[in-house]
Amino acid sequence: MARKGDVVINIEKCKGCEVCLSACPNDVLALSKEVNSKGYHYAMKVNSECIGCANCAIVCPDAVITVYREKRK
Amino acid sequence: MKGNEALAEAAIRAGADAYFGYPITPQSEVIEYLMRENPADRTGMQVLQAESEIAAINMVYGAAGCGKRVMTSSSSPGISLKMEGVSYIAGAELPCLLVNVVRGGPGLGTIQPSQSDYFQAVKGGGHGDYKMIVLAPATVQESVDYVKLGFELAFKYRNPVMILSDGIIGQMMEKVELFEQQPRSKEEPEWATVGKKEGKDSVIVTSLQLQSEEQEKVNLRLQAKYREVEKNEVMYETYNCEDAEYLFAAFGSCARITRKAMEMARKKGIKVGLIRPQTLYPFPADAISELSERMKGILTVEMNAGQMVEDVRLAVNGKTPVEHFGRFGGVIPSPEEILEALEQKIIGG
Amino acid sequence: MSENTIKTPENLVYEKTSVMTDRVLHYCPGCGHGTAHRMLAEAIDELGIQGDTIGVAPVGCSVLAYYYFDVDMQEAAHGRAPAVATGIKRVLPEKYVFTYQGDGDLAAIGTAETIHACNRGENILVVFINNGIYGMTGGQMAPTTLEGMKSSTSPRGRDVKTMGNPLKITELVAQLPGTYFVTRQSVHTPANVRKTKKALKKALEYQKLNKGTCFVEVVANCPSGWKMTPVQSNKWMEENMFPYYPLGDIKVPEK
Known part of the structure; x- marks a missing residue:
């Protein structure tokens, strides 16, 4: 079974470009309905399927995503 | 010694770290002398023939931004090409020494001596409100002495300095007394890009400001510096x-x-x-x-x-x-x- | 294990490298510049050369690159970055020197500086961002704009008979004996981003060997200039840019 992961998104720096959405293998991310202070819909977690692969963070042009992944037991 | 060669020797002796140039009559002897003399062996001074005057002045910008003593030389049409870089050097407040062995213009003009680049030297030449310190030698001796003085003024004010010579002084043979070899400086000025120091902010060499109020502050600082130059450095x-x-x-x-x-x-x-x-x-x-x-x-x-x-x-x-x-x-x-x-x-x- | 216990320092697998500053990038949403910046910053970080690296920023969209890289940097006049980098490297040969340039800067106004720095084999890294358009000035034609591609100065599409052909400058510099490693990458998918970083890291490692110029092109999108969404622009890039600018190594060091 895949290890569990999690992401922290700096929503104020997110520009809602959606590049991370298609990079995620488990459709964990979607754009928010709300906007941040710059007026952008930002990326947010919509399920708990994150495996901590960091694909989203790697393609994020604005470096807004921090990724965690549980250690192998 | 021939004017251009004496000037080149003076650059080595002034402890210059680098020379970037491009041949043009009547000043090609400067780079020819330096290449022949191979100062890398004598002092470690780097000499490079660039692909153009534009490249040469931007190499000067890069090396000057590292806090080094850098020089270039050319003659009128080549100096026109360098003017873009001079404006950036003045804007970024970098020290450097330029030599213009002036020939007649406009355009390709003539290879004979002239003083028709006075305006270009003292009124700008490049774009923007800036000033070069301009030294005008009348003898080969003075062009030698002004190399040393030029570097001193350039670093004192972090400003480009030009020796406005001409084809007579560049080509003339005259007796000259050369000053002793000065050591190359080992100093790393705090404004120089030499690699970010731990715990310190990175150093940025730039002439760009996005906000007009910030650019005005730069201009005011430059003007204050020029008033100091006017107060202290007049020679006649x-x-x-x-x-x-x-x-x-x-x-x-x-x-x-x-x-x-x-x-x-x-x-x-x-x-x-x-x-x-x-x-x-x-x-x-x-x-x-x-x-x-x-x-x-x-x-x-x-x-x-x-x-x-x-x-x-x-x-x-x-x-x-x-x-x-x-x-x-x-x-x-x-x-x-x-x-x-x-x-x-x-x-x- | 509950989610709350996952976000602990020992479980951290990815965060922004400290070689990038915390400033908000001024680039448009989805622009490849940010990712390219970050990969170069990560390469510098992983090699531990932050204090020994000097960068040169161009004129164009990435004119403010020095706000984002936490290394000493110089801002060059338009197109002159390779000459500025030459000046730096000649007086500080032990330092790592890179230029970061767009297509207008590197392949139009600065062609001479690019070719000659590569021809001299200056021991620098040239990072070339090719998005086929002038982004900063509002979407004008670039030397790398594709045939038929629309821009504000080729509103009916680039007519190669009158406007010239898209310039494959990377293939051109690969011909020069002075270049040591020449490659073309992209940053639009996780796999491509990883390859780009690997290339940049390799290029910086090669710089220590004094073998010549390393040249890394990154084919990138320009959603604003191309008038597409970021996701559309990445698809358009795959379908249109990559056939003309194929990804992969163009010149690799002989073993």
Whole structure:
């Protein structure tokens, strides 16, 4: 079974470009309905399927995503 | 020694870290001498023939941004190409030394000596409100000494310094006393990009400001610096001014010919003196203003169509008539015709 | 294990490298510049050369690159970055020197500086961002604009008969004996981003060997200039840019 992961998104720096959405293998991310202070819909977690692969963070042009992944037991 | 070669040797001895240039008549001997001399072996000084004057001045920018003593040289058409980089260097407040061995223009003009780049040197040349410190040697000795002085001023004010020479001084053979070899500096100025120091902010060399208020602050800082330069660095020589009724004003090689004309005039009983600005920026405006109060007239003698005459007129501010005599396009005026111009334009005028 | 216990320092697998500053990038949403910046910053970070690296920023969209890289940097006049980098490297040969340039800067106004720095084999890294358009000035034609591609100065599409052909400058510099490693990458998918970083890291490692210029092109999108969404622009890039600018190594060091 895949290890569990999690992401922290700096929503104020997110520009809602959606590049991370298609990079995620488990459709964990979607754009928010709300906007941040710059007026952008930002990326947010919509399920708990994150495996901590960091694909989203790697393609994020604005470096807004921090990724965690549980250690192998 | 030949002027250009003496200047090149002076660069090595002044502890220059690098020279970037591109050949052009009448100053190619500078880079030829440096390549022959191979200062990398003597002092570690780097010499590179760039692909263009534009590249050369931007190499100067890069190396100057690292806090190094850097120099380039060229002649008029090449200096025009360098003007983009000079503006950036002035804007980023980097020190460097440029040499213009002036030839006649405009365009390709002629390879013969001229002083027609006065405006370009002292009024800008590149874009934006900036000033170069401009030194005008009249002898090979002075062009050697100004290399050392030029580097000192460049670092004192973090500003480009130009030696405005001409084809006469560059090509002339003259006896010269070279100063002792200076060590290359090991200092790393805090404004230089030499690698980010731990715990310190990274160093950025730039001439760009996005906010107009910030750019205005840069301009105000530059202007304050230029006022300091004007206060501290004016250099000129006067000859026979004590009893003079008339005054010649001339710089560089032209001042030497004018001095001869002055001696001829004196033999004829005409009481004429000479002021020779050694710094064209800052200009000896106060000295000229003071002298003008007891002169019946002033004649500037220049190898151009009348450039320094504008600064002399500004300094004199109407207190006495100011006229210009010039030969240009590479023609060197004779003492006889200078004297004749004095008699016709000033004394008879 | 509950989610709350996952976000602990020992479980951290990815965060922004400290070689990038915390400033908000001024680039448009989805622009490849940010990712390219970050990969170069990560390469510098992983090699531990932050204090020994000097970068040169261009004129164009990435004119403010020095706000984002936490290394000493110089801002060059338009197109002159390779000459500025030459000046730096000649007086500080032990430092790592890179330029970061767009297509207008590197392949139009600065062609001479690019070619000659590569021809001299200056021991620098040239990072070339090719998005086929002038982004900063509002979407004008670039030397790398594709045939038929619309821009504000080729509104009916680039007509190669009158406007010239898209310039493959990377293939061109690969011909020069002075270049040591020449490659073309992209940053639009996780796999491509990883390859780009690997290339940049390799290029910086090669710089220590004094073998010549390393040249890394990154084919990038310009959603604003191309008038597409970021996701559309990445698809358009795959379908249109990559056939003309194929990804992969163009010149690799001989073993």
